[in-house]
Amino acid sequence: MSSFDLDAFLPYRLSVTSNLVSRLFARRYAEEFGLTIAEWRVMAVVGADGTASAVAVRARTGMDKAKVSRAVAGLLARRLVKRVAHRGDRRVEPLALTPTGRATFDAIVPRARALEAELAAGLPPGQHAALEAALRFIATRAAALGAEPEGGPD
Amino acid sequence: MSSFDLDAFLPYRLSVTSNLVSRLFARRYAEEFGLTIAEWRVMAVVGADGTASAVAVRARTGMDKAKVSRAVAGLLARRLVKRVAHRGDRRVEPLALTPTGRATFDAIVPRARALEAELAAGLPPGQHAALEAALRFIATRAAALGAEPEGGPD
């Protein structure tokens, strides 16, 4: 009867917490802005970088090709994002926020930050940063141990 | 151009890390034991508690009804788990590990622990515990803020 406490098992805790948080944000994004998480992530990268191709989005978010492609399609359809030509290489189709997209982005950012703050409210001071550092560490470690990001090597 | 650093955004970090880790473990469980994560979780609860109904599994893991049901079906088919009668209430069908199931469970536990240790290796001493505490805290907070667990209220 080798006992085992699932509750204290890191992968499990991670997954439960992540799912709960994802759900929470997914609902907010959907209700307030009509965006899926994937769409919001694309906007976040494009918004932050000013312009970004699907490859860039993929690199930064770890989302797989198909997912990015579908999210972009959704954003294009709602004109939150537009394609800009890439002189020189006609394969890449960089994206940029449209004015509407920029406005939406500017509206989301503070809401997202506020919800994040609510989540972390009550965490002892240094803990928030420590948590992020630990997560980053674990992620690096997991990648090193062979977990390929979504979509894999390609 | 309200800048926004997705990389330092908690929900995002959480999701990326969790996905990476899940993938890593999913592959291990699949390769070494032919189990999905959902199946392993059911076994973990049943193995830990000795006997557990689907409701118990659901309560402990946050998995939704359908997912539990499907995982259980898989385990039953491979005879890693069996149903035991619940005298008194014929709706509930508690589960228990079969001898094979127990053997498998006993084989997985140390492997899972070892992989977890590898993941956390290098984290400054107190950090592992701190990470789990922080995750637990955030999860509680997210639930309070309205994220229903998978499957929702029912």
Added chain:
DNA sequence: GCAAATTGGTTTCAGATGAAACCAATGTCA
């Protein structure tokens, strides 16, 4: 005692997902 509500669990159905196939534009290197 019995209709209505609840609970444990399975199944159905529509939508999401990832792997792999695919297409077009570039690079490579002989």
Added chain:
DNA sequence: TGACATTGGTTTCATCTGAAACCAATTTGC
């Protein structure tokens, strides 16, 4: 230059997922 490999991106297909419908056994309220 011209095969061949690579790269950016979309689409297809089989699978997975969750919400809701469903079924059976219980419990509740009257």
